Amino acid sequence: xxxxxxxxxxxxxxxxxxxxxxxxxxxxxxxxxxxxxxxxxxxxxxxxxxxxxxxxxxxxxxxxxxxxxxxxxxxxxxxxxxxxxxxxxxxxxxxxxxxxxxxxxxxxxxxxxxxxxxxxxxxxxxxxxxxxxxxxxxxxxxxxxxxxxxxxxxxxxxxxxxxxxxxxxxxxxxxxxxxxxxxxxxxxxxxxx
Numbered sequence: 001x002x003x004x005x006x007x008x009x010x011x012x013x014x015x016x017x018x019x020x021x022x023x024x025x026x027x028x029x030x031x032x033x034x035x036x037x038x039x040x041x042x043x044x045x046x047x048x049x050x051x052x053x054x055x056x057x058x059x060x061x062x063x064x065x066x067x068x069x070x071x072x073x074x075x076x077x078x079x080x081x082x083x084x085x086x087x088x089x090x091x092x093x094x095x096x097x098x099x100x101x102x103x104x105x106x107x108x109x110x111x112x113x114x115x116x117x118x119x120x121x122x123x124x125x126x127x128x129x130x131x132x133x134x135x136x137x138x139x140x141x142x143x144x145x146x147x148x149x150x151x152x153x154x155x156x157x158x159x160x161x162x163x164x165x166x167x168x169x170x171x172x173x174x175x176x177x178x179x180x181x182x183x184x185x186x187x188x189x190x191x192x193x
Contacts, residue, residue, distance in 0.1 A: 006060070013123050015088075021164045034046070041063065050148065052076050052081060059072075070107065083135045084149065086131070088131070110136075112134055117132060119169070120170055
């Protein structure tokens, strides 16, 4: 099974980029869009000057609990800049969501609870609410994380969207928002005491 099939089987369709878009990003934006794969993992990430964005992180079920996810996250942390990613809110019928949140809490990630993120899938037409998590070596504030997400959405998520999907993703101001009021911290139940 190739790297895209692994991702496609694990991630919901509304969160997946098309293979065409990912291949174009790897080819045309290879200066920032990168793939790290092995027999038991696929890591797709973006490295800009001021931050790293994890687009997809997959560890096969047979390799979970062996430290591979921690090793991959530590590789990104070693770049000494904020590491940002999107996650689904906890879905109690899907035990993997809780496991993922527990993993990121254990790895020192924080919930960017002032950032709202609603993205409409061009594949399904469904709106997906995602949460933003981040780790920072220098305690970056949520406003800096919001600006990094704006850049990621414009430069990566919307990359050639009309050409590839036949329609554009919603503009950034209809997808991302920054609120002074904090939402509930989704990592709190998973944080070590």
